[in-house]
Amino acid sequence: MQITNAKFITSITGDAAFPGKGLPEIAVAGKSNVGKSSFINCMCNNFKLARTSQEPGKTRLINVFDCGRFHLMDLPGYGFARVSAQMQHDWGRMMESYLSGSRHLCHVLQLVDLRHEPTRDDVQMIQYLRHYEIPFTVIATKADKLSRAQRFRQTAQVCRGIGVQPWQVICFSSVDRTGKEDVEKRLDEILAQCTQQPQQ
Ligand SMILES: Nc1nc2c(ncn2[C@@H]2O[C@H](COP(=O)(O)OP(=O)(O)OP(=O)(O)O)[C@@H](O)[C@H]2O)c(=O)[nH]1
Ligand SMILES: [Mg+2]
Numbered sequence: 784m785q786i787t788n789a790k791f792i793t794s795i796t797g798d799a800a801f802p803g804k805g806l807p808e809i810a811v812a813g814k815s816n817v818g819k820s821s822f823i824n825c826m827c828n829n830f831k832l833a834r835t836s837q838e839p840g841k842t843r844l845i846n847v848f849d850c851g852r853f854h855l856m857d858l859p860g861y862g863f864a865r866v867s868a869q870m871q872h873d874w875g876r877m878m879e880s881y882l883s884g885s886r887h888l889c890h891v892l893q894l895v896d897l898r899h900e901p902t903r904d905d906v907q908m909i910q911y912l913r914h915y916e917i918p919f920t921v922i923a924t925k926a927d928k929l930s931r932a933q934r935f936r937q938t939a940q941v942c943r944g945i946g947v948q949p950w951q952v953i954c955f956s957s958v959d960r961t962g963k964e965d966v967e968k969r970l971d972e973i974l975a976q977c978t979q980q981p982q983q
Contacts, residue, residue: 784971786850789827794844796877803847807977808854808887809970810845813894814904815860818924818957822894823848823857825957826966833857845881852974854887862904882915889977890918892966897923897937897954901944909945918976920969921947927956 811819820833833846846857858881859874882888891912895901912919923941926934934954942949953969955962 784852784967784974786827786855786967786970789829789832789848789850789855791832792847792849792854794846796844803854803887806849806852806854806887807889807974808856808885809973810856810858810881810888810891811894812858812891812908813860813924814862814896814902817860817894817896819857819860819894821957822892822922822924822955823855825960825963827855845877853970853977856881856888861908862902878911882911882917888917890920890973892922893919894922894924894955895941895945897926897934897941898928900940906945909947918973920973921945921952922955922962922966923952924955924957926954926961927958 811823813819820835823833824830824835827848827850832848843859845859848855848857858878861874861878893905893908893912895905909919921941923938929937938949938952938954941947941952953962953965955966
C-alpha cells in the first residue's frame, strides 16, 4: 500500500491508553539517529511530517500519525549517551508501558543502522519484543551509504547480531528510496494479519 494523506495527530507518553479510533498501531522503533522520522516521512511521501534532526534524541514522546487504515507510532530513540540517567529511566518506563499496555499495537518496525553491528540496546529491544510477543520486521537503514556487496555483508552482520534470518530484514534508504516498495508490501501483509486477529 502507498500511504497518502498521513496526518500528525498527537504526542503521547505511553502511560495513558491512546484512545485513537481503534485502528491497528504499527510502531517504528530504533536507536536515536537511526532514521525513524526520515523513514516515516519517506513512507508517507511527506518530508515535513515527522521532524528529523542531526541532533540525536529529538523525538522524546510517541508521535502518532493517522495513515488512514492504521496509526503509525514514531517511538523515541534509545541509546543516546548524552541524556541523563533520569531521562534514560523515563524512556524505559514509557516504552515498557506502551509495549505492554497498548491494546492496538500489532507490529513493530525495528530500525537498525545497516552500516554498524547492532548495539546492545538494539539486542535488548528485540528481546523486549520477543518477551511481549510483539511481531516485528527489521528495517536496516542508510543503505544508500553502502555498495551492493557491502549491503550483503552488513545484512549478514545484522542477522547474526539480533538473531533473525536475511528474509526478515529489509534494506532501506530514505535518501534514494531503496526498499520502499518492499516495506509497502510488508505493510499490506501486516495489516491483513492484524485485521484477521482483532485485538480484545
Ligand atoms: N544517508 C542517509 N541519511 C539518513 C537516512 N535516514 C536518516 N538519515 C539522516 O540521519 C539523521 C537522523 O535522522 P532522523 O530521521 O531524525 O532519526 P531518528 O531515528 O528519528 O532520530 P531521533 O528522533 O533522535 O530518535 C538525519 O541527519 C537524517 O538526514 C538514510 O536513509 N540515508
Ligand atoms: Mg525522530
